[in-house]
Amino acid sequence: MSKLSKEDVLKLAKLARLELDQSEIEVYRSELSQILEYVEQLQTVNTDDLLPTNQVTGLVNVSRKDKIKNYGYQPHDLLNNVPRVKDDQIQVNRMVE
Amino acid sequence: MKIQQWEPIDRLASKVNSGQLKAIDLVNKSLALIQQHKEYDAIISTLEQNAISRALFIDQQIKEGNNQGLLAGVPFIAKDNFLVFGADTTAASNILRGFRPPYQATIINKLEQQGAICVAKANMDAFAHGASTENSDFFITKNPYDKTRVPGGSSGGSAAAVALSLAPFALGTDTGGSIRQPASFCGVYGLKPTYGLVSRSGVIAMGSSLDCIGPITSRVSDAGIILGIISGPDELDSTTIQKDPQGYKVKDFKLRGVKIGIVQQYMSDGVDPQIKKAINQTLSQLKKHGAIISTIDLPSVDLALACYYIICPAEVSSNLSRYDGQRFGYSYPNAEDLYTSYLKSRGKGFSKEAKRRIMIGTHVLSSGYYDAYYKKAQTVRTKLINEFNQAFLESDFLVGPVAPTTAFKIGQHVNNPLEMYLSDIMTVAANLVGIPAASIPIGFDDKNLPIGLQLMAPQTKDHSLLLLSKSIEELIK
Known part of the structure; x- marks a missing residue:
């Protein structure tokens, strides 16, 4: 069950949202199999x-009052790290046609 | 290597509070030492501006008669996965290059409230994935005892920084041994506290059921003071537990009658004979002072590494899903749609080891494999916990090596990820079980490389662990 095929690696990469180049596929196939x-x-x-x-920890149901806290x-400060901002909003690429 | 020691941190702080020393002089000394030892590449960035203005503020407050706390003016270095104002927080990864933290880690705030001053961020394996600091996306830190060798990892920059005395202490994170193993390779003291004792808010997550934060110091008493400050509940981390009401201050400890169990499986043939010899010598010293030494059998402990390399990557794949190129971090500039933006931002932003762990984690969590891998590992984790609980009925402490070897050569394991994973073989169990564990220097091998001894105590017995550490420190002197 541990031997991964090239297709397995491509499927994992797709699930994990990672684009791999051709040279990486074979390396990961062998390393991940090993x-x-x-394990x-x-x-x-x-x-x-x-x-x-x-x-x-043995802790159970840690909760707090449902109150807004500053x-x-x-x-x-948060928007400063955003790659693309438009009108104080996070801009992302198109999702649907 | 010439080590210029700092005074104990409580003494430094009281001298600063009394005006005998100036915070600004301590900060400048630390910054100068960082500059002077640049060749070791222990540091990613310095917080010069922030540190200097904080030091001047502290000195001014003291002049006005206001005590500045238990660590007044004491400089420290944080691993680069702690969010600290005044510098980028990158976790040594390309994907977070240029990230300016919008808030600070809880424990950075706690240390600052006691007057401590963060002067620099230390190098690490990117996202703390590694055991040698060679997985840093920026550069490789060199071992202070031999520049051709690794400092260990993932907190390699922090351990090297303390070994080089760049600051009186450093902070590290330990998910599978990342404080203890570099502390052992660099000849300094490293403490991984009980899981949950120290808040992780504002520290970049790796394996959330395993991640712990702790101090790396040049003496045991300093670690006790730091743990006293950084431990305790935090409403921003719901896994935090109460601190020990007696605190963590290190005092004298009677070894008479203390039961110490040596883990049989950790003294196998795979361990460097010089390490075993140093450990046996330390144990016979402890015995001479009245400790009762026995051998403890943990039949499943050899499975801990396999268990860890399922649970940890599973949690990594989940924690690293937030790096999507949209809200922070590297973003591929010309994607035609959102899906492509994810693929390319993550594909180009993450380096080899992060991708490897994300994919293993994705595999062991995927439908059809979840029960066989992830759930099985969680169940083996229960088995390990039971065995440790049983062992702690017979022994107050468990001991063994930190790693099978002393510091290895740069490049020795980089082409074989599984071989690199084997570096963690003796440290991962403490993370899976959630117990406190430490690495204390006990000598050197024939290459003059430091040897560490690993000490483990039951959950929440961090104070006892510090006390035993202190008595070993006294014996070794």
């Missing part, structure tokens, strides 16, 4: 009667 083969050693471990661990951020 890494997956290594597959877990398949042989008996984990019957055990539940998965999602987090280790943390001192200015909209312009």
Whole structure:
């Protein structure tokens, strides 16, 4: 199950929104296969009667009052990092025809 | 390498508060040292302007009789994945080149409230993916003990900076060993606290169920003071836990009757014999002072690395999905539509290791593979936690090497990612289990490279871990 094909790599890259060039595809095919083969050693471990661990703090339902709080951020400080701004809005590329 | 030591940070602060030392002189000294040791490439950027104006403000306040806190005027260096005003925050990645943080990390605010001054940002593996700092998109940091070797990683710049005494302390992050392993390679003290003890708000996320923040220092007592300041609940990080009511100040510790378990699996044939020898010597010293040493069996601990390299990339793929080229970071300029903009911004913006981890993470989380990989790894994680809990019934502390070798050569593992991952083999378990762990220098190998000893304690026993560290520091002197 660990051996990835070229098509697998292309599918992963597409799911992950990463454009790869031709030379990268073969490198990742081999490297990812090797890494997956290594982590597959877990398949042989008996984990019957055990539940998965999602987090280790033991905290449950951490919540706060649903109140607006001012943390001192200015909209312009945030917009300063935006690649394309138009009328104080984030401009993105066309999504639909 | 000539180490010019700084005084303990509490002493520096009290001298600044009493007017005996000036904050501006400490900041200028640190900035001069950074300049002087540029050849090691430990630093990505300096915060000269901000640091100098903060120092002048602190000196003025003290002149007016206002105490400036526990770290008044003490300079420090933050790994470049901490959001700090006054410089770019890049996480050593091309995709974040030029990013100006609009807010600061909670713990930077906490340190500033106590008068500390951030003077520079340290180099790292991009997005903290790596064990050698060779994955920095900018340049490779050199080991202060041998310029042809790596400083370890991912907090390699922070560890090298402290080893070179560029500042009294540095901050690092540890997701799978990224504080402990570079601390060990550079001969300094590195502490990964209990998961949740230190807020991660304003620190660039890698693996959210594993990420911890901690100090890298040249002495144990400094780390205790820093942990006391940076720990505790934060409403901006809902994974934070209460701090120990007794605090983290380091004082004398009686070794008599303390039970220390050496992890059997960590002393295997794969570990450099010189490291094992140094560890055994330290343990026999501890025994002489009354500690009870035993061997502890953690049957599943060898699985920790495989478990980690499923869980960590899964969380990486999720955390790194925010770099989409639209709101911040690198954006491909000529995309015809949004989808192409994502593909090209991420494809060109991320470098090799980030892409590798994103794709592994995407694979192990994808439908059809989720149960076999991700859920299985989470369940093995439970098994590991159970084994550690069992071990801590018999031992107060667990010890072992930090890494199988001392600092390796630059370029030695770069062409084999799996080989590089194996550097983390003895450090990842503490992250999966969520316990505090530290690396303390205990000697040198025949190449004069530092050897570190890894110490682990049960969850929330960070104070005990610091106390044991302190007594080892005393023994080694």
